[in-house]
Amino acid sequence: MKKKILILGGGQSALYAAREIRRNDEEASITILGEEKQLPYERPPLSKDYLLNKKNEEDLVFNNSKILDDKKIFYINTNIEKVDFNSKTLVSNNQKEYSYDILLIATGSENNKIKLDNNLEDEIHYLRNLEEAKIIKKKIENKNNIVIIGGGFIGLEIASSLSQLNKKVTLIEIGNQLMGRIIPKPIADLVKDTHEAAGNKIILNKQILQISKYNENYKILLSDNSELEADFIIAGIGSKPSVSLFENTDLKLDNGILTNEFCETSIKDVYAAGDVSNFYHPLYKQYIRLESYQHAQNHGICAGKNISGLKIEYTSIPWMWSDQFNLNLQLTGICENFDEIIERGKDIENGIIYFFLKDKSIKGACGLGVAGKVGRDIRITTKLAEKNVIVDKRILGDESQKLNKLISK
Amino acid sequence: MAEENWIEVGSTDSIEEEDLIRFDHGDKTFCVYRLTDGFYATDGYCTHEVVHLEDGLVMDDEIECPMHQGVFNIKSGEALSPPACEDLKTYPVKVDNDKIYIKID
Numbered sequence A: 001m002k003k004k005i006l007i008l009g010g011g012q013s014a015l016y017a018a019r020e021i022r023r024n025d026e027e028a029s030i031t032i033l034g035e036e037k038q039l040p041y042e043r044p045p046l047s048k049d050y051l052l053n054k055k056n057e058e059d060l061v062f063n064n065s066k067i068l069d070d071k072k073i074f075y076i077n078t079n080i081e082k083v084d085f086n087s088k089t090l091v092s093n094n095q096k097e098y099s100y101d102i103l104l105i106a107t108g109s110e111n112n113k114i115k116l117d118n119n120l121e122d123e124i125h126y127l128r129n130l131e132e133a134k135i136i137k138k139k140i141e142n143k144n145n146i147v148i149i150g151g152g153f154i155g156l157e158i159a160s161s162l163s164q165l166n167k168k169v170t171l172i173e174i175g176n177q178l179m180g181r182i183i184p185k186p187i188a189d190l191v192k193d194t195h196e197a198a199g200n201k202i203i204l205n206k207q208i209l210q211i212s213k214y215n216e217n218y219k220i221l222l223s224d225n226s227e228l229e230a231d232f233i234i235a236g237i238g239s240k241p242s243v244s245l246f247e248n249t250d251l252k253l254d255n256g257i258l259t260n261e262f263c264e265t266s267i268k269d270v271y272a273a274g275d276v277s278n279f280y281h282p283l284y285k286q287y288i289r290l291e292s293y294q295h296a297q298n299h300g301i302c303a304g305k306n307i308s309g310l311k312i313e314y315t316s317i318p319w320m321w322s323d324q325f326n327l328n329l330q331l332t333g334i335c336e337n338f339d340e341i342i343e344r345g346k347d348i349e350n351g352i353i354y355f356f357l358k359d360k361s362i363k364g365a366c367g368l369g370v371a372g373k374v375g376r377d378i379r380i381t382t383k384l385a386e387k388n389v390i391v392d393k394r395i396l397g398d399e400s401q402k403l404n405k406l407i408s409k
Numbered sequence B: 001m002a003e004e005n006w007i008e009v010g011s012t013d014s015i016e017e018e019d020l021i022r023f024d025h026g027d028k029t030f031c032v033y034r035l036t037d038g039f040y041a042t043d044g045y046c047t048h049e050v051v052h053l054e055d056g057l058v059m060d061d062e063i064e065c066p067m068h069q070g071v072f073n074i075k076s077g078e079a080l081s082p083p084a085c086e087d088l089k090t091y092p093v094k095v096d097n098d099k100i101y102i103k104i105d
Helices: A012-024 A066-070 A130-142 A153-164 A185-197 A293-307 A375-387 A393-397
Strands: A004-008 A029-034 A073-077 A080-084 A089-092 A097-099 A102-105 A109-111 A145-149 A168-172 A201-203 A208-214 A217-222 A227-230 A232-235 A239-241 A257-259 A270-272 A277-281 A286-288 A319-324 A327-333 A340-344 A352-358 A361-370 B006-011 B019-025 B028-035 B038-043 B057-059 B062-064 B071-073 B079-081 B093-096 B099-103
Touching (some): A012 A029, A012 A293, A102 A293, A145 A153, A145 A217, A145 A227, A153 A168, A153 A185, A153 A232, A185 A201, A185 A319, A185 A327, A185 A352, A257 A270, A270 A293, A327 A375, A340 A393, A352 A375, A361 A375, A375 B057, B038 B093
Parallel strands (some): A004 A029, A004 A102, A029 A073, A102 A270, A145 A168, A145 A232, A168 A201
Antiparallel strands (some): A109 A239, A208 A217, A217 A227, A319 A327, A327 A361, A340 A352, A352 A361, B006 B099, B019 B028, B057 B062
């Protein structure tokens, strides 16, 4: 019997799941229901090469739209507003019904928004999708005093791009370091130095108390009662899983959709993948939720395999990157609960990496360097973390020795 | 093809097994690899973004870009893993008297 598979959400996880299902099942009908007009596209360039005019809209679409036609994967641009898991039906806002045998939920995540007690909330910009990036790109053309709220990856990447467009940029972060949720402080400090050297102003340890407007400009009141002026405001203050559709259903939620190691949810024939899923990771023996390019892709592929009837555990080691100015920052594994840190390298020209060890085995690493300089060693770290091997610390800390030799054949 | 298209890269012992070196010629840049069964050459820059593959990781017959982990088959140039989707150009390689040569078109 030809299976009817619906994928709710039109991002990277959805696309990779669809392709993987087709790889294993030539017969199944596969339909992606996406909220965006565009076919699935790459989000990382939105804050970088797209803003910098190095890539245009067409460059962002995954491979090209032909891949969907070739593989008979249908993409429908629609807004689903009701899910009935009993009758296995989704209903769109124009009352169209879509039924499924198997459903994959890949709705991703959505931006946390700044709450203000006036009517300026809609004037604060966020960058998650192409439409938002388009608006920002257009509107900043004649702006030159831009405030960015939030010192995470997205805020810093936008700050880097705007600086390269010769804009005056001030970034405000509530914490005592940049990227504080996951990046070690020494690396965060090097990133801060790079931004400041390029002319960006970084303000730490300050909260936004109020935003007001006079003429066409904004006044931003900070927690120490100082004031900033801006002609444009962008915020990147984290995100939350997109689960509002499921809040009054039987689907088990807890910081996203609870999913086992096979991408299965609490409801039979319903799977979840990507940012929206809080999944059980067998290597870490805990639930984790990740928001990254690599995870969206690999988790989608894993869901696709399991939907196709292959029983495959998701054991991928987390990996993520951020590109700012000419630097490439990479993080692999889990950089917490460590009992030892080893430093490799001295300068960002050749790359600096911090390795995090627990009980002598390597758990994760974070590196920063001029584009391309830390990737190989971070990749090797991922392989070492997968195998949980005890490593020779002298080799880790000695730049003159290649890490390849730590990977046993 | 004209004999002069074969360009000397260096001696065979300049590359460790399962490793690569960067080779620049004119305004072009290449990667020359030593795999278990011989020498191979590709363009130097990743097809995804302009970053040199010389800092990438060679695993079996594959080169992985150090920036975003796009993966290519070294022998065919095929893009195997996203974000890379455009194939990498490959070049013929020969070894003569312990010297490596690549043919650049």
